Amino acid sequence: MTGLQALITAILQGLTELFPVSSLGHAVILPRLLGWSFSQSDPSFLPFLVVLHLGTAVALLIYFWRDWAQIIGAFFGIGSAKERRDRWRLLWLIIVATIPAVILGAALEKFLRHLFGSPEIAASFLIVNGVILFAAERLRRRGGGHCTADEMTWRTALIIGLWQSLALIPGISRSGTTMVGGLLGGLPHKEAARFSFLIATPIILGAAVLEVPHFFHHQAESGGFGPLVWLAGIVAGITAYGSTAFLMRYFGQQEFQALNPFAYYCIAAGAVSLLLFKFVL
Numbered sequence: 100m101t102g103l104q105a106l107i108t109a110i111l112q113g114l115t116e117l118f119p120v121s122s123l124g125h126a127v128i129l130p131r132l133l134g135w136s137f138s139q140s141d142p143s144f145l146p147f148l149v150v151l152h153l154g155t156a157v158a159l160l161i162y163f164w165r166d167w168a169q170i171i172g173a174f175f176g177i178g179s180a181k182e183r184r185d186r187w188r189l190l191w192l193i194i195v196a197t198i199p200a201v202i203l204g205a206a207l208e209k210f211l212r213h214l215f216g217s218p219e220i221a222a223s224f225l226i227v228n229g230v231i232l233f234a235a236e237r238l239r240r241r242g243g244g245h246c247t248a249d250e251m252t253w254r255t256a257l258i259i260g261l262w263q264s265l266a267l268i269p270g271i272s273r274s275g276t277t278m279v280g281g282l283l284g285g286l287p288h289k290e291a292a293r294f295s296f297l298i299a300t301p302i303i304l305g306a307a308v309l310e311v312p313h314f315f316h317h318q319a320e321s322g323g324f325g326p327l328v329w330l331a332g333i334v335a336g337i338t339a340y341g342s343t344a345f346l347m348r349y350f351g352q353q354e355f356q357a358l359n360p361f362a363y364y365c366i367a368a369g370a371v372s373l374l375l376f377k378f379v380l
Contacts, residue, residue: 109331113338119275154336224270229365248294255284
């Protein structure tokens with residue numbers, strides 16, 4: 100991977116990680132479409148993506164610093180008894196929603212690694228992702244959507260976590276599936292997005308803890324471009340912050356079928372990519 104390719108991938112990661120369009124699917128499809136020669140099956144490719152995700156996690160921590168500061172404050176006894184209970188409850192919901200992806204990701208790690216080198220699989224599941232977004236807008240609870248993420252039940256959090264596990268497949272969006280779980284659980288779009296972004300942080304940081312050491316090991320053996328990768332992580336973080344700010348405003352204003360534009364995009368992008376892979380590339 101050249102320096103320019105790394106930076107383009109970083110910008111793509113920052114723009115698409117929080118949008119419900121699967122940043123991982125794009126990271127697998129785009130190199131094939133552009134004729135980039137590096138191998139996505141290379142042992143350093145997945146850890147490189149994790150470094151970009153680490154930049155995204157930092158951006159999310161900065162954007163939602165008040166939520167995390169209040170959770171940390173509750174740990175040290177800051178705030179009223181009710182405020183501390185509410186913060187502890189939110190932390191509990193985040194943990195419950197994180198558990199399924201952690202367990203399934205660890206159990207299926209070897210199998211899932213084979214999918215990262217297949218643009219055709221990623222394009223196919225990008226279409227599936229679009230269908231899921233369409234279906235969620237039509238099936239979400241009518242007359243609901245008034246509770247906040249802090250007020251939902253642990254069962255709803257667990258269901259959101261199970262939906263999140265689908266994003267272990269390239270082409271399925273993590274933010275998209277968690278928002279789907281939230282919408283079906285009665286959350287409005289903005290609250291579903293907020294909870295989706297909050298639970299993204301421990302998932303991304305956990306993946307970094309597992310994969311970054313592998314990255315350093317690979318770079319030590321190959322003498323690769325370590326500093327450039329961290330620059331790419333910073334670029335991904337900056338663009339991710341901008342994406343988060345835009346989406347929180349968008350979902351706050353677009354309560355009716357707000358996921359539809361992303362669904363149209365996923366289906367079109369996946370279908371066009373498959374046609375190009377089959378008949379052109």
